[in-house]
Amino acid sequence: MDSHANPPATDARPVLEGPDIARVLTRIAHEVVERARGADDVVLLGIPTRGVFLAQRLAAKLEQITDRKIPVGSLDITMYRDDLRLQPPRALARTEIPGDGIDGRLVVLVDDVLFSGRTIRAALDALNDIGRPRAVQLAVLVDRGHRELPIRADYVGKNLPTSLRETVKVLLAEEDGRDTVLLGAKPADQ
Amino acid sequence: MQRHLISAADLTRDDAVLILDTAEEMARVADRPIKKLPTLRGRTVVNLFFEDSTRTRISFEAAEKRLSADVINFTAKGSSVSKGESLKDTAQTLEAMGVDAVVIRHGASGAPYRLANSGWIDSAVINAGDGTHQHPTQALLDAFTLRRRLLGREAALGRDLAGRRVTVVGDILHSRVARSNVDLLHTLGAEVVLVAPPTLVPVGVESWPCEVSYDLDSTLAKSDAVMMLRVQRERMNAAFFPTEREYSRRYGLDGERMARMPEHAVVMHPGPMVRGMEITAEVADSPRCTAIEQVTAGVSVRMAVLYLLLGGNEPALSRQPSAERTASTAHAAEEK
Structure with a gap:
Protein backbone atom coordinates (compact mmCIF):
# COMPACT_ATOMS: atom_id res chain seq x y z
CA MET A 1 0.00 0.00 0.00
CA ASP A 2 2.67 2.44 1.03
CA SER A 3 4.25 2.11 -2.37
CA HIS A 4 1.23 3.76 -4.01
CA ALA A 5 2.15 7.17 -2.69
CA ASN A 6 5.28 7.19 -4.80
CA PRO A 7 5.14 7.87 -8.52
CA PRO A 8 6.74 5.02 -10.45
CA ALA A 9 10.36 5.86 -11.06
CA THR A 10 11.36 6.10 -14.68
CA ASP A 11 14.35 3.78 -14.37
CA ALA A 12 12.36 1.12 -12.53
CA ARG A 13 13.22 -2.47 -13.40
CA PRO A 14 10.76 -5.37 -13.25
CA VAL A 15 11.38 -7.98 -10.54
CA LEU A 16 8.24 -10.03 -11.25
CA GLU A 17 6.53 -10.33 -14.65
CA GLY A 18 3.04 -11.49 -15.57
CA PRO A 19 3.75 -15.27 -15.64
CA ASP A 20 5.71 -15.02 -12.35
CA ILE A 21 2.74 -13.33 -10.66
CA ALA A 22 0.37 -16.06 -11.90
CA ARG A 23 2.72 -18.80 -10.64
CA VAL A 24 3.15 -17.09 -7.29
CA LEU A 25 -0.61 -16.81 -6.81
CA THR A 26 -1.06 -20.49 -7.70
CA ARG A 27 1.53 -21.40 -5.07
CA ILE A 28 -0.13 -19.21 -2.43
CA ALA A 29 -3.50 -20.79 -3.24
CA HIS A 30 -2.05 -24.26 -2.61
CA GLU A 31 -0.45 -23.07 0.62
CA VAL A 32 -3.77 -21.67 1.82
CA VAL A 33 -5.51 -25.00 1.11
CA GLU A 34 -2.74 -26.88 2.84
CA ARG A 35 -2.62 -24.73 5.95
CA ALA A 36 -6.38 -24.33 6.26
CA ARG A 37 -6.97 -28.07 5.66
CA GLY A 38 -9.21 -27.63 2.65
CA ALA A 39 -10.07 -23.98 3.02
CA ASP A 40 -13.71 -24.72 4.04
CA ASP A 41 -14.20 -21.54 5.98
CA VAL A 42 -11.80 -19.21 4.17
CA VAL A 43 -12.94 -15.65 3.37
CA LEU A 44 -10.58 -13.57 1.23
CA LEU A 45 -10.57 -9.81 1.85
CA GLY A 46 -8.48 -7.66 -0.46
CA ILE A 47 -7.19 -4.26 0.62
CA PRO A 48 -7.98 -1.62 -2.06
CA THR A 49 -6.92 -0.96 -4.66
CA ARG A 50 -4.69 -3.76 -5.93
CA GLY A 51 -5.19 -6.13 -3.02
CA VAL A 52 -8.79 -6.53 -4.17
CA PHE A 53 -7.76 -7.74 -7.63
CA LEU A 54 -5.19 -10.11 -6.11
CA ALA A 55 -7.88 -11.47 -3.75
CA GLN A 56 -10.21 -12.08 -6.70
CA ARG A 57 -7.47 -13.90 -8.63
CA LEU A 58 -6.56 -15.93 -5.57
CA ALA A 59 -10.23 -16.85 -5.06
CA ALA A 60 -10.46 -18.07 -8.66
CA LYS A 61 -7.40 -20.30 -8.13
CA LEU A 62 -8.77 -21.60 -4.82
CA GLU A 63 -12.05 -22.44 -6.51
CA GLN A 64 -10.16 -24.44 -9.16
CA ILE A 65 -8.34 -26.41 -6.46
CA THR A 66 -11.19 -26.97 -4.01
CA ASP A 67 -14.09 -26.98 -6.49
CA ARG A 68 -16.02 -24.79 -4.07
CA LYS A 69 -17.17 -21.19 -4.10
CA ILE A 70 -14.74 -19.03 -2.11
CA PRO A 71 -16.22 -15.82 -0.61
CA VAL A 72 -14.16 -12.78 -1.58
CA GLY A 73 -14.58 -9.13 -0.64
CA SER A 74 -12.73 -5.91 0.03
CA LEU A 75 -11.74 -4.03 3.15
CA ASP A 76 -11.05 -0.30 2.94
CA ILE A 77 -8.77 0.82 5.72
CA THR A 78 -8.65 4.56 4.99
CA MET A 79 -10.58 5.64 8.05
CA TYR A 80 -8.51 3.42 10.32
CA ARG A 81 -5.12 4.73 9.18
CA ASP A 82 -2.77 6.09 11.83
CA ASP A 83 -1.53 8.83 9.49
CA LEU A 84 -4.97 10.34 8.77
CA ARG A 85 -4.03 13.52 10.59
CA LEU A 86 -0.82 13.93 8.62
CA GLN A 87 -2.37 14.50 5.20
CA PRO A 88 -5.60 15.71 3.59
CA PRO A 89 -8.52 13.27 3.79
CA ARG A 90 -8.28 10.57 1.14
CA ALA A 91 -11.12 9.41 -1.02
CA LEU A 92 -12.71 6.28 0.43
CA ALA A 93 -12.65 2.92 -1.31
CA ARG A 94 -15.24 0.19 -1.11
CA THR A 95 -15.66 -2.19 1.82
CA GLU A 96 -17.61 -5.21 0.64
CA ILE A 97 -18.04 -8.03 3.12
CA PRO A 98 -19.36 -11.30 1.59
CA GLY A 99 -22.95 -12.14 2.54
CA ASP A 100 -22.25 -14.68 5.28
CA GLY A 101 -19.98 -12.30 7.15
CA ILE A 102 -16.67 -13.13 8.78
CA ASP A 103 -17.78 -14.43 12.20
CA GLY A 104 -16.07 -17.72 13.05
CA ARG A 105 -14.30 -17.89 9.68
CA LEU A 106 -10.69 -17.81 8.58
CA VAL A 107 -10.10 -14.40 7.07
CA VAL A 108 -7.13 -14.10 4.72
CA LEU A 109 -6.21 -10.45 4.13
CA VAL A 110 -4.66 -9.87 0.72
CA ASP A 111 -2.46 -6.91 -0.18
CA ASP A 112 0.08 -6.16 -2.86
CA VAL A 113 3.09 -4.93 -0.87
CA LEU A 114 3.94 -5.48 2.80
CA PHE A 115 6.13 -2.62 4.00
CA SER A 116 5.78 -0.86 7.36
CA GLY A 117 2.90 -3.07 8.47
CA ARG A 118 0.73 -0.05 9.31
CA THR A 119 -1.83 -0.86 6.65
CA ILE A 120 -2.29 -4.31 8.12
CA ARG A 121 -2.64 -2.91 11.63
CA ALA A 122 -5.40 -0.63 10.31
CA ALA A 123 -7.00 -3.60 8.56
CA LEU A 124 -7.03 -5.58 11.83
CA ASP A 125 -8.77 -2.64 13.52
CA ALA A 126 -11.30 -2.43 10.70
CA LEU A 127 -12.01 -6.16 10.95
CA ASN A 128 -12.68 -5.74 14.63
CA ASP A 129 -15.66 -3.50 13.83
CA ILE A 130 -17.08 -5.94 11.30
CA GLY A 131 -17.01 -9.22 13.18
CA ARG A 132 -14.96 -11.84 14.99
CA PRO A 133 -13.10 -14.19 12.66
CA ARG A 134 -11.81 -17.58 13.88
CA ALA A 135 -8.37 -16.47 12.74
CA VAL A 136 -6.80 -13.84 10.49
CA GLN A 137 -3.98 -14.54 8.07
CA LEU A 138 -2.11 -12.32 5.66
CA ALA A 139 -1.13 -12.96 2.04
CA VAL A 140 1.04 -10.45 0.13
CA LEU A 141 2.51 -10.47 -3.33
CA VAL A 142 5.73 -8.74 -2.22
CA ASP A 143 7.32 -8.39 1.20
CA ARG A 144 9.84 -5.57 0.96
CA GLY A 145 10.85 -5.50 4.64
CA HIS A 146 11.28 -2.42 6.89
CA ARG A 147 8.52 -3.37 9.32
CA GLU A 148 7.58 -0.72 11.89
CA LEU A 149 5.15 -2.96 13.77
CA PRO A 150 5.28 -6.59 14.96
CA ILE A 151 3.38 -7.91 11.91
CA ARG A 152 4.33 -10.70 9.50
CA ALA A 153 2.78 -12.30 6.45
CA ASP A 154 1.57 -15.93 6.39
CA TYR A 155 1.88 -16.22 2.61
CA VAL A 156 4.51 -14.27 0.68
CA GLY A 157 4.75 -14.18 -3.10
CA LYS A 158 8.28 -12.84 -3.17
CA ASN A 159 10.63 -11.62 -0.48
CA LEU A 160 12.28 -8.55 -1.92
CA PRO A 161 15.06 -7.01 0.17
CA THR A 162 14.96 -3.26 -0.49
CA SER A 163 16.51 -0.10 0.80
CA LEU A 164 14.31 2.78 1.97
CA ARG A 165 15.53 4.79 -1.03
CA GLU A 166 13.82 2.34 -3.36
CA THR A 167 10.19 2.11 -4.43
CA VAL A 168 8.18 -1.02 -5.12
CA LYS A 169 5.28 -0.62 -7.50
CA VAL A 170 2.82 -3.39 -8.31
CA LEU A 171 0.97 -3.02 -11.61
CA LEU A 172 -2.02 -5.27 -12.32
CA ALA A 173 -3.91 -5.75 -15.56
CA GLU A 174 -7.27 -4.82 -13.98
CA GLU A 175 -6.02 -1.39 -12.92
CA ASP A 176 -2.88 -0.66 -14.92
CA GLY A 177 -3.27 -2.71 -18.11
CA ARG A 178 -0.37 -5.09 -17.40
CA ASP A 179 1.00 -7.36 -14.70
CA THR A 180 4.42 -6.52 -13.29
CA VAL A 181 6.26 -5.56 -10.12
CA LEU A 182 8.72 -2.69 -10.54
CA LEU A 183 11.67 -1.87 -8.31
CA GLY A 184 12.87 1.69 -8.74
CA ALA A 185 14.74 4.50 -7.04
CA LYS A 186 12.88 7.19 -5.17
CA PRO A 187 13.08 10.59 -6.88
CA ALA A 188 15.72 12.69 -5.17
CA ASP A 189 13.31 15.44 -4.01
CA GLN A 190 11.35 13.09 -1.75
CA MET B 1 -8.23 25.17 1.35
CA HIS B 135 -28.77 24.96 4.37
CA PRO B 136 -25.98 23.25 2.42
CA THR B 137 -26.11 19.79 4.00
CA GLN B 138 -29.83 19.62 3.20
CA ALA B 139 -29.10 20.32 -0.47
CA LEU B 140 -26.36 17.66 -0.40
CA LEU B 141 -28.64 15.03 1.08
CA ASP B 142 -31.34 15.91 -1.44
CA ALA B 143 -28.84 15.54 -4.28
CA PHE B 144 -27.63 12.26 -2.76
CA THR B 145 -31.17 10.86 -2.60
CA LEU B 146 -32.00 12.09 -6.07
CA ARG B 147 -28.82 10.74 -7.64
CA ARG B 148 -29.37 7.34 -6.08
CA ARG B 149 -33.01 7.15 -7.22
CA LEU B 150 -32.40 8.37 -10.75
CA LEU B 151 -29.08 6.67 -11.52
CA GLY B 152 -28.97 3.69 -9.14
CA ARG B 153 -26.69 3.19 -6.16
CA GLU B 154 -23.70 1.70 -7.99
CA ALA B 155 -24.07 3.53 -11.28
CA ALA B 156 -24.30 6.90 -9.52
CA LEU B 157 -20.70 6.89 -8.22
CA GLY B 158 -18.61 9.66 -9.75
CA ARG B 159 -21.54 11.13 -11.64
CA ASP B 160 -23.51 14.38 -11.35
CA LEU B 161 -27.11 15.22 -12.26
CA ALA B 162 -26.46 16.65 -15.72
CA GLY B 163 -29.61 17.16 -17.77
CA ARG B 164 -32.07 16.26 -15.00
CA ARG B 165 -34.99 18.56 -14.26
CA VAL B 166 -35.97 19.34 -10.70
CA THR B 167 -39.07 21.34 -9.81
CA VAL B 168 -39.10 23.04 -6.42
CA VAL B 169 -42.60 24.00 -5.30
CA GLY B 170 -43.86 26.22 -2.51
CA ASP B 171 -42.57 28.84 -0.13
CA ILE B 172 -39.41 29.79 -2.02
CA LEU B 173 -39.29 33.20 -0.34
CA HIS B 174 -38.60 31.87 3.14
CA SER B 175 -36.77 28.74 2.10
CA ARG B 176 -33.05 28.26 2.67
CA VAL B 177 -33.56 24.74 1.37
CA ALA B 178 -34.68 26.13 -2.00
CA ARG B 179 -31.70 28.52 -2.20
CA SER B 180 -29.19 25.79 -1.37
CA ASN B 181 -30.81 23.39 -3.78
CA VAL B 182 -30.82 25.87 -6.65
CA ASP B 183 -27.09 26.47 -6.11
CA LEU B 184 -26.09 22.83 -5.73
CA LEU B 185 -28.34 21.35 -8.42
CA HIS B 186 -27.10 23.97 -10.85
CA THR B 187 -23.48 23.10 -9.97
CA LEU B 188 -24.30 19.43 -10.56
CA GLY B 189 -25.69 20.22 -14.00
CA ALA B 190 -29.41 19.87 -13.29
CA GLU B 191 -32.06 22.35 -14.45
CA VAL B 192 -34.18 23.82 -11.69
CA VAL B 193 -37.67 25.26 -12.01
CA LEU B 194 -39.13 27.13 -9.05
CA VAL B 195 -42.91 27.08 -8.78
CA ALA B 196 -44.71 29.34 -6.30
CA PRO B 197 -47.40 31.99 -6.03
CA PRO B 198 -45.88 35.34 -7.08
CA THR B 199 -46.01 36.56 -3.47
CA LEU B 200 -43.71 33.72 -2.34
CA VAL B 201 -41.04 34.28 -5.00
CA PRO B 202 -38.12 36.33 -3.63
CA VAL B 203 -36.97 39.63 -5.14
CA GLY B 204 -33.87 39.12 -7.27
CA VAL B 205 -34.77 35.58 -8.28
CA GLU B 206 -33.96 36.44 -11.89
CA SER B 207 -30.27 36.38 -10.99
CA TRP B 208 -30.52 32.79 -9.72
CA PRO B 209 -29.48 29.99 -12.06
CA CYS B 210 -33.04 28.67 -12.50
CA GLU B 211 -36.42 29.24 -14.15
CA VAL B 212 -39.53 30.50 -12.37
CA SER B 213 -43.10 29.46 -13.06
CA TYR B 214 -46.43 30.19 -11.39
CA ASP B 215 -48.13 27.13 -12.81
CA LEU B 216 -47.43 23.73 -11.25
CA ASP B 217 -49.43 21.67 -13.72
CA SER B 218 -47.42 22.76 -16.74
CA THR B 219 -44.10 21.71 -15.19
CA LEU B 220 -45.05 18.29 -13.79
CA ALA B 221 -44.76 16.25 -16.98
CA LYS B 222 -41.20 17.44 -17.60
CA SER B 223 -39.84 16.87 -14.08
CA ASP B 224 -37.49 14.12 -12.93
CA ALA B 225 -38.17 15.18 -9.36
CA VAL B 226 -40.66 17.43 -7.63
CA MET B 227 -39.52 18.88 -4.35
CA MET B 228 -42.33 20.13 -2.12
CA LEU B 229 -41.57 22.80 0.46
CA ARG B 230 -43.47 23.57 3.64
CA VAL B 231 -45.18 26.95 3.94
CA GLN B 232 -43.19 28.54 6.74
CA ARG B 233 -45.90 30.22 8.80
CA GLU B 234 -43.43 31.07 11.58
CA ARG B 235 -41.52 33.37 9.22
CA MET B 236 -44.63 35.02 7.76
CA ASN B 237 -45.80 38.35 9.06
CA ALA B 238 -48.27 39.13 6.27
CA ALA B 239 -50.85 37.37 4.12
CA PHE B 240 -49.08 35.80 1.18
CA PHE B 241 -52.08 33.94 -0.22
CA PRO B 242 -55.86 34.18 0.35
CA THR B 243 -56.64 30.84 1.96
CA GLU B 244 -54.88 27.57 2.69
CA ARG B 245 -57.45 25.79 0.60
CA GLU B 246 -56.64 27.88 -2.44
CA TYR B 247 -52.90 27.41 -1.91
CA SER B 248 -53.21 23.69 -1.61
CA ARG B 249 -55.48 23.46 -4.65
CA ARG B 250 -53.04 25.39 -6.85
CA TYR B 251 -49.67 24.38 -5.41
CA GLY B 252 -50.30 21.22 -3.39
CA LEU B 253 -49.29 17.79 -4.69
CA ASP B 254 -52.07 15.21 -4.68
CA GLY B 255 -52.37 11.75 -6.22
CA GLU B 256 -53.90 13.07 -9.40
CA ARG B 257 -51.00 15.50 -10.00
CA MET B 258 -48.44 12.83 -9.08
CA ALA B 259 -49.94 10.56 -11.75
CA ARG B 260 -49.07 13.16 -14.38
CA MET B 261 -45.37 13.05 -13.48
CA PRO B 262 -43.11 10.76 -15.58
CA GLU B 263 -43.01 7.20 -14.28
CA HIS B 264 -39.43 7.43 -12.96
CA ALA B 265 -39.93 10.82 -11.29
CA VAL B 266 -39.80 11.09 -7.50
CA VAL B 267 -41.43 13.33 -4.93
CA MET B 268 -39.09 14.89 -2.37
CA HIS B 269 -39.78 16.75 0.85
CA PRO B 270 -37.19 18.11 3.28
CA GLY B 271 -39.65 17.83 6.20
CA PRO B 272 -41.46 18.57 8.33
CA MET B 273 -44.43 17.82 6.08
CA VAL B 274 -47.80 19.43 6.58
CA ARG B 275 -50.15 16.78 5.23
CA GLY B 276 -53.18 18.25 3.54
CA MET B 277 -51.40 21.52 2.84
CA GLU B 278 -48.53 21.15 0.35
CA ILE B 279 -48.76 17.36 0.09
CA THR B 280 -51.59 14.87 0.54
CA ALA B 281 -51.22 11.78 2.72
CA GLU B 282 -51.62 9.63 -0.40
CA VAL B 283 -48.52 11.18 -1.98
CA ALA B 284 -46.53 11.35 1.26
CA ASP B 285 -47.03 7.63 1.89
CA SER B 286 -46.47 6.50 -1.70
CA PRO B 287 -43.24 4.68 -2.64
CA ARG B 288 -42.39 7.58 -4.95
CA CYS B 289 -41.97 9.91 -1.98
CA THR B 290 -38.37 9.95 -0.71
CA ALA B 291 -38.92 11.85 2.56
CA ILE B 292 -37.72 8.96 4.76
CA GLU B 293 -34.77 8.14 2.48
CA GLN B 294 -33.75 11.80 2.70
CA VAL B 295 -33.52 11.52 6.49
CA THR B 296 -31.35 8.41 6.23
Missing part, protein backbone atom coordinates in the same frame (compact mmCIF):
# COMPACT_ATOMS: atom_id res chain seq x y z
CA GLN B 2 -11.85 25.72 2.24
CA ARG B 3 -12.24 24.97 5.93
CA HIS B 4 -15.91 25.74 6.30
CA LEU B 5 -19.18 24.74 4.70
CA ILE B 6 -21.27 27.91 4.68
CA SER B 7 -23.09 27.85 1.38
CA ALA B 8 -23.90 25.25 -1.27
CA ALA B 9 -22.68 27.86 -3.77
CA ASP B 10 -19.13 27.48 -2.40
CA LEU B 11 -18.89 23.88 -3.62
CA THR B 12 -17.40 23.07 -7.00
CA ARG B 13 -18.85 20.25 -9.07
CA ASP B 14 -15.93 17.99 -8.12
CA ASP B 15 -16.30 18.81 -4.42
CA ALA B 16 -19.99 17.98 -4.52
CA VAL B 17 -19.44 14.69 -6.33
CA LEU B 18 -16.65 13.80 -3.87
CA ILE B 19 -19.01 14.45 -0.94
CA LEU B 20 -21.78 12.35 -2.52
CA ASP B 21 -19.41 9.47 -3.34
CA THR B 22 -17.93 9.56 0.16
CA ALA B 23 -21.46 9.54 1.56
CA GLU B 24 -22.21 6.36 -0.41
CA GLU B 25 -19.35 4.62 1.39
CA MET B 26 -20.45 6.11 4.72
CA ALA B 27 -23.95 4.71 4.10
CA ARG B 28 -22.48 1.21 4.16
CA VAL B 29 -21.35 1.72 7.75
CA ALA B 30 -25.03 1.87 8.73
CA ASP B 31 -25.43 -1.75 7.58
CA ARG B 32 -22.76 -3.03 9.95
CA PRO B 33 -23.24 -4.49 13.43
CA ILE B 34 -20.92 -1.81 14.84
CA LYS B 35 -21.94 1.47 13.24
CA LYS B 36 -18.84 3.35 14.22
CA LEU B 37 -15.59 4.55 12.70
CA PRO B 38 -12.59 5.81 14.68
CA THR B 39 -11.90 8.60 12.19
CA LEU B 40 -12.63 11.70 14.32
CA ARG B 41 -11.48 10.27 17.63
CA GLY B 42 -10.28 13.04 19.90
CA ARG B 43 -11.95 15.82 17.90
CA THR B 44 -14.64 17.90 19.53
CA VAL B 45 -17.67 19.13 17.62
CA VAL B 46 -20.19 21.59 19.05
CA ASN B 47 -23.75 21.65 17.79
CA LEU B 48 -24.67 25.29 18.27
CA PHE B 49 -28.43 25.54 17.72
CA PHE B 50 -30.02 28.95 18.14
CA GLU B 51 -33.16 27.84 16.34
CA ASP B 52 -35.46 24.87 16.88
CA SER B 53 -34.57 21.77 14.97
CA THR B 54 -35.14 18.09 15.52
CA ARG B 55 -34.03 16.23 12.47
CA THR B 56 -31.00 18.31 11.53
CA ARG B 57 -29.61 18.34 15.06
CA ILE B 58 -30.17 14.63 15.64
CA SER B 59 -28.78 13.85 12.19
CA PHE B 60 -25.59 15.84 12.84
CA GLU B 61 -25.25 14.27 16.28
CA ALA B 62 -25.63 10.75 14.85
CA ALA B 63 -23.05 11.53 12.14
CA GLU B 64 -20.57 12.96 14.66
CA LYS B 65 -20.98 10.00 17.01
CA ARG B 66 -20.58 7.44 14.22
CA LEU B 67 -17.24 9.07 13.42
CA SER B 68 -16.25 8.92 17.13
CA ALA B 69 -16.08 12.70 17.63
CA ASP B 70 -16.79 14.14 21.06
CA VAL B 71 -20.12 15.94 20.80
CA ILE B 72 -21.27 18.95 22.78
CA ASN B 73 -24.86 20.06 22.27
CA PHE B 74 -25.78 23.66 22.78
CA THR B 75 -29.28 25.04 22.42
CA ALA B 76 -30.04 28.70 22.91
CA LYS B 77 -32.85 27.93 25.33
CA GLY B 78 -31.48 27.60 28.84
CA SER B 79 -28.04 28.91 27.86
CA SER B 80 -26.35 32.25 28.47
CA VAL B 81 -27.84 33.44 25.18
CA SER B 82 -31.18 33.82 26.92
CA LYS B 83 -29.32 36.04 29.41
CA GLY B 84 -28.18 38.30 26.57
CA GLU B 85 -24.82 36.88 25.51
CA SER B 86 -23.77 37.77 21.96
CA LEU B 87 -22.74 35.32 19.25
CA LYS B 88 -19.17 36.59 19.56
CA ASP B 89 -18.93 35.85 23.26
CA THR B 90 -20.54 32.45 22.86
CA ALA B 91 -18.10 31.63 20.06
CA GLN B 92 -15.08 32.74 22.06
CA THR B 93 -16.23 30.68 25.03
CA LEU B 94 -16.35 27.61 22.78
CA GLU B 95 -12.95 28.45 21.31
CA ALA B 96 -11.47 28.66 24.79
CA MET B 97 -12.71 25.13 25.43
CA GLY B 98 -10.75 23.82 22.42
CA VAL B 99 -13.42 22.99 19.89
CA ASP B 100 -12.47 21.62 16.44
CA ALA B 101 -15.72 22.30 14.60
CA VAL B 102 -18.91 24.24 15.14
CA VAL B 103 -22.17 23.15 13.55
CA ILE B 104 -24.38 26.20 13.70
CA ARG B 105 -28.05 26.85 13.09
CA HIS B 106 -29.12 30.45 13.50
CA GLY B 107 -32.25 32.48 12.77
CA ALA B 108 -30.21 35.29 11.21
CA SER B 109 -29.02 34.85 7.65
CA GLY B 110 -25.24 35.15 7.54
CA ALA B 111 -24.53 34.18 11.15
CA PRO B 112 -22.38 31.15 10.16
CA TYR B 113 -20.48 33.30 7.64
CA ARG B 114 -19.84 35.86 10.34
CA LEU B 115 -18.66 33.15 12.72
CA ALA B 116 -16.30 31.67 10.13
CA ASN B 117 -14.81 34.92 8.82
CA SER B 118 -14.69 37.22 11.83
CA GLY B 119 -11.53 35.79 13.34
CA TRP B 120 -13.40 34.97 16.55
CA ILE B 121 -12.59 31.30 16.31
CA ASP B 122 -10.16 28.97 14.54
CA SER B 123 -12.43 25.95 14.23
CA ALA B 124 -14.26 24.78 11.13
CA VAL B 125 -17.79 26.10 10.76
CA ILE B 126 -20.58 24.04 9.22
CA ASN B 127 -23.83 25.80 8.39
CA ALA B 128 -26.85 23.80 9.58
CA GLY B 129 -29.30 26.42 8.34
CA ASP B 130 -29.20 30.20 8.72
CA GLY B 131 -32.37 32.28 8.44
CA THR B 132 -33.63 32.28 4.88
CA HIS B 133 -30.14 32.00 3.43
CA GLN B 134 -28.58 28.53 3.13
CA ALA B 297 -29.20 10.08 3.58
CA GLY B 298 -28.74 13.03 5.95
CA VAL B 299 -26.60 11.04 8.36
CA SER B 300 -24.36 9.64 5.58
CA VAL B 301 -23.93 13.02 3.90
CA ARG B 302 -23.08 14.76 7.17
CA MET B 303 -20.55 12.03 7.99
CA ALA B 304 -18.97 12.66 4.59
CA VAL B 305 -18.81 16.44 5.15
CA LEU B 306 -17.32 16.01 8.64
CA TYR B 307 -14.77 13.51 7.37
CA LEU B 308 -13.72 15.68 4.44
CA LEU B 309 -13.43 18.84 6.55
CA LEU B 310 -11.96 17.38 9.74
CA GLY B 311 -10.53 13.95 8.85
CA GLY B 312 -7.06 15.04 7.77
CA ASN B 313 -4.53 17.74 8.42
CA GLU B 314 -6.35 20.01 6.00
CA PRO B 315 -9.78 19.90 4.35
CA ALA B 316 -10.23 17.95 1.13
CA LEU B 317 -12.57 20.49 -0.45
CA SER B 318 -11.20 23.06 -2.84
CA ARG B 319 -11.26 26.72 -2.15
CA GLN B 320 -13.85 28.92 -3.78
CA PRO B 321 -14.73 32.17 -2.07
CA SER B 322 -18.28 32.63 -0.81
CA ALA B 323 -20.64 34.42 -3.15
CA GLU B 324 -21.24 38.10 -2.58
CA ARG B 325 -24.76 37.16 -1.66
CA THR B 326 -23.33 35.67 1.51
CA ALA B 327 -21.19 38.64 2.33
CA SER B 328 -24.00 41.14 2.05
CA THR B 329 -26.23 39.22 4.43
CA ALA B 330 -23.48 38.96 7.03
CA HIS B 331 -24.37 42.34 8.43
CA ALA B 332 -27.76 41.08 9.50
CA ALA B 333 -26.13 38.79 12.01
CA GLU B 334 -23.77 41.44 13.25
CA GLU B 335 -26.57 43.79 14.10
CA LYS B 336 -28.56 41.17 15.86
